[in-house]
Amino acid sequence: MLLLSLETSSPVCSVALHRIADGSLVGQSELRLDKSHSTHLTILIEQLLVNTGHQLADLAAVAVSDGPGSYTGLRIGAAAAKGLCFALDIPLVAVSTxxxxxxxxxxxxxxxxxxxxxxxxxxxxxxxxxxxxxxxxxxxxxxxxxxxxxxxxxxxxxxxxxxxxxxxxxxxxxxxxxxxxxxxLAGIEPSAVAVGQLAVAAYHRQEFQDVAYYEPFYLKEVYTTTPRT
Known part of the structure; x- marks a missing residue:
């Protein structure tokens, strides 16, 4: 039984796999390319599963970095996590960034x-x-x-x-x-590995989100503007 964790709250796009039984790390992958989340997140997930010899059916839960952070990044991570949980009928875990x-x-x-x-x-x-x-x-x-x-x-x-x-x-x-x-301390970036470690503990406590209604924790209201033209 594996837990997949996603971290997209910052310019770092990061994914990791942990064993739920003991919390051990199976594998991780990340890209440090600004604005790469929308095009690379699903690819990173697929490659991580292949490289570790697993498939989507092996997932027992998905964890996502809950925020605060980049509005767009959090939305991308939440959409991917909710889609996987809904398709696989598995629980969603949210972890504070x-x-x-x-x-x-x-x-x-x-x-x-x-x-x-x-x-x-x-x-x-x-x-x-x-x-x-x-x-x-x-x-x-x-x-x-x-x-x-x-x-x-x-x-x-x-x-x-x-x-x-x-x-x-x-x-x-x-x-x-x-x-x-x-x-x-310099060089400390959000990581899916840390998200996964906390999410495994939350999984054992059965602290799950409602997949249909979950929204990231933005902390501040998001403001949008309409072009004058």
């Missing part, structure tokens, strides 16, 4: 209990989507849009060592400068 990003860092951090973890995703200009978690994944700050300045998260930084990462963290580092309680 920010929580899975934090989980990646916790695994690779020595003395992980000594820090709080703050993933930041770029939301353009001086805004980010951010949250804060403990090393056990407990929310200290729920996912929220943050307008950055030198005093952002001052209360948390006054009391705790906080690690910042994700494609929005560099903007905050430039504003904050040197801070004894702040650490910044």
């Amino acid at each position: 920010l929580k899975s990003l934090a989980a990646q860092v916790v695994v690779g951090t020595t003395w992980s209990e000594n820090h709080l973890y703050c993933p930041m995703l770029d939301a353009r200009r001086m805004e980010v989507y951010a949250a804060i978690y403990t090393h056990e994944g407990q929310e200290v700050l729920a996912p929220t849009p943050l307008l950055l300045d030198a005093d952002t998260l001052a209360e948390q930084l006054a009391q705790h060592s906080v690690l910042f990462f994700g494609n929005g963290a560099a903007k905050f580092q430039a504003l904050l400068g040197e801070h004894v309680h702040a650490g910044f």
